[in-house]
Amino acid sequence: MENSSGSRVTSLILRILTFVFLFISFFILITTSQTVRPYKLHFNSYHGFRYMLATIIIGLVFNLLQIAFSLFNIVKNGDGTILFDFFGDKFLSYLLATGAAAGFGVGVDLKKKDPDDLFRTFFDKAYAASALLLFAFFCSAAVSILSSFALSKRS
Amino acid sequence: MENSSGSRVTSLILRILTFVFLFISFFILITTSQTVRPYKLHFNSYHGFRYMLATIIIGLVFNLLQIAFSLFNIVKNGDGTILFDFFGDKFLSYLLATGAAAGFGVGVDLKKKDPDDLFRTFFDKAYAASALLLFAFFCSAAVSILSSFALSKRS
Incomplete structure (x- = not known):
């Protein structure tokens, strides 16, 4: 790929999109x-959702760091972070993939225990958060493909 | 990396390891x-475990295909499948990551509902299968790093 600065800007846009999805998901x-007396469901009672929250928070912090590096590189026209981007994007995309999978995994099997749909709001929110995390993963996976190609441009 | 045939053999070994882990996990x-009268737990009743099984089966088939291509390339000393390997390894490693996360996600939160440890065998097996799938993912992620570096050798 010749258009190096073009793919950098694409990466930056995808990273910002990842951030937005993660932020809303959070x-x-x-x-x-949700409380339907005498029962109360809270995401914090489930390890799957707690793991999901952890991936979102780590993802947000790491993603912000990458955006900062990315901006710095575009302004300075440097390429000192190619390897950092490569491994960082791999790490981030795997992390978000597992977070989304854990969220859907817990949500789907929990919902089956509520056939009367009493906790509809709870599950709608859980699904929405998982789906947004999945979108963040898609963006992150796309950045990871771009940063792998960037490796080959360097050499 | 100069040692192209060396990294090819490493990739092949990691792919065979992935296959072994997937096979045992399956x-x-x-x-x-497990049945503890009057209750019976079967992995098939949970969407999370079913998704996990699907990722293992797709992984096994795809992995075998990759091993065949890999052997063909080593024998013929060709490199026609670099892009296929690159995207294939990315796909496979994301797939296995989500499968393992879904398996752990369902298993951990299900086990909490069995404080008397009646279904110990069931959960031990579920954890073992998830852990093996996680090992398969690690191998697959390592192959994915190698196949990304192979991209840069080509150009």
Whole structure:
């Protein structure tokens, strides 16, 4: 790929998209709780959702770091972070993939125990948060493909 | 990396390891069921485990295909499948990561509902299958790193 600065800008846009999805997913997930007396469901009671929250938070911090490096590289026209981007994007995309899978895994099998749909709000929010995390993963996987190609441009 | 045939052999070994882990995980998962009268737990009742089984089966088939291509390339000393390997390894490693995460996600939160440890065999098997799938993912992720570096050797 000749258009190096073009693919850099594409990566930056995808990273910002990842951030936006993660950010919304975070706020939906932390408000995922519902009370139908005498029962109360809270996302925090489930290890799957807690793991999901952990992947979102680590993802947000790591993603911001990458955006900062990315901007720095575009401004300075440097390429010192090609290997960091390569391994970082791999790490981030795997992390988000497992978070989304754990979220859907817990959500789907939990919903089956609520055939009367009493906790509809709870499950709608859990699914929405998982779906947004999945979108963040898609963006991150696309960046990971671009950063692998960037390796071959360097040499 | 100069040692191209060396990294090819490493990739082949890692792919065979992936296959072995997937193969054992498959047999453990399909025998994951336990009856403690009047209750019966069967992995097939949970979407998370079913998704896990699907990723193992797709992984096994895809992995065998990759091993065949890999052997063909080593014998013929060709490199016609570099892009196929690159995208294939990415796909396979994401697939296995989500399968392992879904398996652990369902297993951990299900086990909490069995505080008396009646279904110990069931959960031990479910964890073992998930852990093996996680090992398969690690091998597959390592191959994915090698196949990304192979991209840069080509150009």
